[in-house]
Amino acid sequence: MTHLHARFPGLDLGHLRLGAVPTPVRPLEGIPALAGTEVWLKDESRFGDGGWAGNKVRKLEWILPEAERRGVRTLFTVGGIGTHWGLACARYGAEHGFQVVLGLVDQPVDDHVREQLARLEASGAVIHRYPTPGRLRLAAPWLIARYTRARLPWYLPAGGSNPVGTLGYVETALEIADQVVRGELPEPGTVVVPVGSGGTIAGLALGFRLAGLRTRVFGAVVNDSFPLDAPVLARLATRTGALLTERGATGVPEIRPDDLTARDDWLGTTYGDPTPASRAMVTAAGAIxxxxxxxxxxxxxxxxxxLGPELDGPVLWLNTHGPR
Ligand SMILES: Cc1ncc(COP(=O)(O)O)c(C=O)c1O
Structure with missing residues (x-):
């Protein structure tokens, strides 16, 4: 049983278990740049099936049963040519009998992106590529019409960040709260995550409020293709709360923009720009x-x-990871 179903008995929402829970937590030690700050790691990199793991699988646990419930046969979603979300959606979607159509937009290419694109091409998903988000937006109605059979495809926004997918990180926040109660980690002052489409941070913000933790979420915004500021993210959290209420939950709080922090100081020039600071962290983390x-x-x-000691501690950093 999920934490959400335990919390709201009778909740009318399907859930399909795709990963082993809880994901492990431990102190994050051995990275010199973090010295002087108490940092804990929650490792989402093994959530899911081997190389198919990562934070997007959390969202699919709620999206796939909802697609079944809606009688949908085709999932249509979008992302960059290195999209982790698109790859997770393609693999798990195919495994559960859905046709997956991907609209992919060019992004800066490095080895990781090149490898991701090769995996996307091998995933069995139908792929359409566009040079810019604007061109994809123009083509979207045509794509939806082209892949409509008896029913319209279900359009899933970039990153799977609709209210249904966002439930994955409401559930994760409740899982963290449970780990705190069980003494596996101290109550975090701040949880830090990347913000690519917003579902991860929005779900956590709502989940920590539901759990009654003092924990605040801090998001490093890594995507400039669409607005991802605090009002936008709070709205997604509140829409997710409204979905819970609609399906039978009671006492769900509203999330306001000042309930979370989102800063784009680490973005670099654009989505996918591999900044020197980010590369340095990849190397330092690789060493452990x-x-x-x-x-x-x-x-x-x-x-x-x-930010180190500027963040209210202890800090919990989620290794959100993407499928490989
Ligand atoms: C590895 C990884 N971490 C974090 C994120 C961000 O999550 P969200 O899209 O929910 O903001 C993504 C996807 O965007 C991702 O692929």
Whole structure:
């Protein structure tokens, strides 16, 4: 049973277990740039199936059963050519019998992105590529029409960050609260995550409020393709709360912009720019056996290193990870 179903008996929302819970927590030691700050790690990199793991799988646990419930056969989603979300959606979608159509937009290419694109091409998903987000937006109605059979495809926004997908990180916040109660880690003052489409931070913000923790979420915004400021993220959290209420939950709080922090200081020039600070974190984390990448996890860890004691501690950093 999920924490959400335990918390709200009778909650009318399906859930499909795809990863082993709880994901492990431990002190994050051995990275010189973090010296002087108490930092804990919650390792999402093993959530899911082997190389298919990572934070997007949390969202699919709620999205796939909801797609079944809606009678949908095709999932249509979008992202950059290195999209972790698109790859997770393609693999798990195919495994559960859905056709997956991906609209992919060019982004700066490094080895990781090149490898991700090759995996996307091998995933069985139908792929359409565009040079800019604007061109993809123009093509979207045509794509939806083209892949409509008996029913419209379900359009899932970038990163799977609709209210249904965001439930994955409401659930994760309740999981963290449970780990605090069980003494596996101290109550975090701040949880730090990358913000690529917003579902991770929005779900955590709502989940910590539901759990009654004092923990605040801090997001390093790594995507400039669409607005991801605190009002936008708080709105997603509140829409997710409204979904819970609609499906039978009671007493769900509203999330306001000042309930969370989102800063783009670690973005670099654009989405996917592998900044020197992010690359340095990928190298430092690699030395202690953590496999990061410079687009998301490297930037969020660079934020922890830069802000250090300015963050209310203890700090919990989520290794959100993407499928490989
Ligand atoms: C590895 C990784 N971490 C974090 C994120 C950000 O999560 P969200 O899209 O929910 O903001 C993503 C995707 O965008 C990701 O692939």
């Amino acid at each position: 056996g953590l496999e990061l990448e410079p687009v998301y996890t490297g930037k969020a860890l660079a934020a922890v290193a830069d």
